[in-house]
Amino acid sequence: MGEDSSSVDLILASRSPRRIQLLEQIGTRFQIIPADIDESPRPGEPVSDYVRRIAIVKSTTVSEQCEGSTPVLAADTAVSIDKLIIGKPNDEDHAGEMLERLSGRWHDVYSGISITYRDVSVISVRTRVKFRRIERWEIKEYWLSGEPKDKAGSYAIQGLGGNFVERIDGSYSNVVGLPMVETGDLLDQYGIVKRIGRGQAYQRSDA
Numbered sequence: 001m002g003e004d005s006s007s008v009d010l011i012l013a014s015r016s017p018r019r020i021q022l023l024e025q026i027g028t029r030f031q032i033i034p035a036d037i038d039e040s041p042r043p044g045e046p047v048s049d050y051v052r053r054i055a056i057v058k059s060t061t062v063s064e065q066c067e068g069s070t071p072v073l074a075a076d077t078a079v080s081i082d083k084l085i086i087g088k089p090n091d092e093d094h095a096g097e098m099l100e101r102l103s104g105r106w107h108d109v110y111s112g113i114s115i116t117y118r119d120v121s122v123i124s125v126r127t128r129v130k131f132r133r134i135e136r137w138e139i140k141e142y143w144l145s146g147e148p149k150d151k152a153g154s155y156a157i158q159g160l161g162g163n164f165v166e167r168i169d170g171s172y173s174n175v176v177g178l179p180m181v182e183t184g185d186l187l188d189q190y191g192i193v194k195r196i197g198r199g200q201a202y203q204r205s206d207a
Helices: 016-025 047-065 092-102 135-146 160-164 172-175 180-191
Strands: 010-012 029-032 072-079 084-086 105-117 117-132 165-167 200-203
Touching: 010 016, 016 172, 016 180, 047 072, 047 105, 047 117, 047 200, 072 092, 072 180, 084 092, 092 135, 117 172, 117 180, 135 160, 135 172, 160 165
Parallel strands: 010 029, 010 072, 029 200
Antiparallel strands: 072 084, 072 105, 105 117, 117 165
């Protein structure tokens, strides 16, 4: 559905279904214009710096496309363990390696959130997640479910992957892909009104 950006509160630089759903819960009316950028981490780049940098590049890229007429919100989420950034799996073997590394251990989930509108604001949020021990047959069955294929860390906490989570320290919605409280606070800084439960997304017709 097309929508004039002047009639929405902001633009979301992502087509992630999880981020769309979370932003709708905050209550904003927003247009979806995904950012097409290189998301490769730099050698030795700390994960908190990485998610902040990618979020900024996403929001500024889309803002330039829209000539700065509407606030642009962007986010990036990464899983980290052993000082490594764990991205999305390339195939079943890669997903298995990731989940075996996470099995029975704590790992970190970082999100960077950026708004570009006249200036640029960015924050990062960290959540710690503890997995129970995962059996190899569970990893196999989980892969066959299809859920891990496009997920950072090869799991979705809001889906079947939640069965692996033993404990969580921090924002749950951050692990899903958009920390609700912190994002709401950032929107407040730009005077973007939150209408709880009445948000709506508009897909750009040529996206």
